[in-house]
Amino acid sequence: MDELKKYEVIKGLADHPQPNKERAALTLGCTIRHINRMLAGYKTYGKVYFVHGNKGRQPANTIQNDVKITIIDLYRSKYYDANFTHFTELLDRHEGISLSVSSVSKILESEYILSPKVTRAKHKRIIKHLKDLKKAAKTQTEADAIQTNLVAAQDAHTRRPRAAYFGELLQMDATSYEWIPGSIWHLHLAIDDATGRIVGAWFDTQETLNGYYHVFQQILTDYGIPYKFFTDRRTVFTYKKKNSPSLDEDTYTQFAYACHQLGVELESSSIPQAKGRVERFNQTLQSRLPIELRLAGITTIEAANEFLNLQVKEFNAKFSLPFNTIKSVFEEQPSNEKINLTLATLCERTVDTGHCLRHSNSYYKMLDKNGLQVHYRKGTRTMFIQAFDGKKYCCVNDADIYALEAIPEHEAKSKNLDLDYKEPKPKKKYIPPMNHPWRKSIFHKFVQKQEHHWDDEEKASA
Structure with missing residues (x-):
């Protein structure tokens, strides 16, 4: 004009x-x-x-149409479900397309492709705009195409102050998700509250004690003994008293016993917002990690756990605060031997007529430190112990600890028919010291202490 x-x-x-x-x-x-x-x-x-001389000309910094089409096609076919910030990083890393997050967002939103992490206010704005377009649509096909571009808004968690020191409070949780197509795994995660740093992560098929033990082992090996864990009220962590006075019928968590041996406090809550940092980080991982696993060609849970170690370092470098500037209250790392013996699973077994113990459909014989089998009469109660590295032991009469060796169903070679048969020589077995906390008397004292603790809480709540 x-x-x-x-x-x-x-x-x-x-x-x-x-x-x-x-x-x-x-x-x-x-x-x-x-x-x-x-x-x-x-x-x-x-x-x-x-007529102005620049009329009809594109600015020098204009993004070409073929680049825009490539970005849209890559998101729809290869990098779908990635949030826009992560998608921009992936474009720069794998496709050689270097753009700002705002430019990528405008390109995708021009096609009504919304980020999985879109804010509620923006989601409402776009919904209103799409409804207006839908009303003005001339055909039903056009209206249906507009409707399919809507995405759900993400709810935000409430915030609370961070802990003062590194290692003072570790939030722990497990999240189930379809990390690779067709496979739902549980990612066990531990986040330091002061720095937001991932200190342990492990994939498992279910939310199990084994998964949390692997996270605990990573924490002890890489950082040391923390001051406190904050978890949800899963039976893996909490002790719930039954309506029976017998200690044998009480439910006891072995994770809590391992924490007790290392002097780590264990606190739980049934409110997800109480451990908001690990809950929010679960959303971040669900948004980013499946894309990375797919691009890396990960198909098995074993390969995913190996790949997870590299990803944890990248996530910490990108999302956590520098922990070197925050005072650490982690105690000195325990030895590998102590970690292996502390992160153990315990259960009771009785000696059968063949002087053996049965566990998980396998029979085990008891060996002393010289590798010779020891015998107890039928019905002798023992504590069956499986260390973190898979080795098995048993404790008898609150005093004697023996190594266990699985009895095969068939002999590997015949003494009478195989010429190369050699009589196996007993090997010296490692036996934990007699003052180890596997002794049952200490175990039952801790169970009794937990029972009194829950009795006091029930009286206070009443």
Whole structure:
């Protein structure tokens, strides 16, 4: 409109026998000298003179249409379900397309592709816009295409102050998700509350004691003994007293016993918002990690756990606070032997008529430190112990600890028919020291202490 106005005023001056240049300058808001310049240009070039030279040209920093189409196709076919920040990083890393997050967001949102992490306010705005477009749609096909671009908004968790020290409070949780197509695994995760740093992560098929033991082992090996764990009220962590006075019928968690041996406090809550940091980080991992697993070609849970170690370092570098600037209250890392013996599972078994113990459909014989079998009469109660590395032991009479060796169903070779048969020599077996906390008397004292603790809480709540 501004160009048309200039053209009409200058044309009127050129056609008028006595042009009033002062009135024209006042109308266009310019000087008489510029009026003379435009008159000369009109007489030389005509109406074309008033068209801006950059009209119809694209700016130098314009993103080409083929690049926009490539970005949209990559998101829909290869990087789907990635949030836009992560998608921008993936484009730069794998496709050689370096753009800002805002540019990528505008390109995708122009096709009504919304981020999985879109805010509620923006989601409402776009919903309103899409509804208006849907009402104005001329065909039902066009209306259906607009409707399919809507995505659900994400709810935010409430915030609370961070802990003061690194290792003071570790939030622990497990999240089930379809991390690879067709396989739902449980990611066991531990987050430091002060720094937001991942200190342990492990995939398992279910939320199990084994998964949390692997996370605990990573924490003890890499950082040391923390001050406190904060978890949900899963039976893996909490002790719930039954309506029976017998200790044998009480439910006891072995994770809590391992924490007790290392001096780690264990606190639980049934409210997810109480451990909001690990809950929010679960959402971050669910948004990013499946894309990374798919691009890396991960198909098995074993390969996923190996790949997870590399991803944890990248996530910590990107999302956590520098832990070197925050005072650490982790105690000194225990030895590998102590970690192995502490993160153990315990259960009671009785000796059968063959002087053996049965566990998980396998039979085991008891061996002393010289590798020789020891015998107890039928019905002797023992504590069956499986260490973190898989080795098995048993404790008899609160005093004697023996190594266990599985009895195969069939002999590997025959003494009478195989010429290369050699009589197996007993090997010296490692036996934990007699003061080890596997002794049952200490175990039952801790169970009794837990029972009194829950009795006091029930009285206080009543």
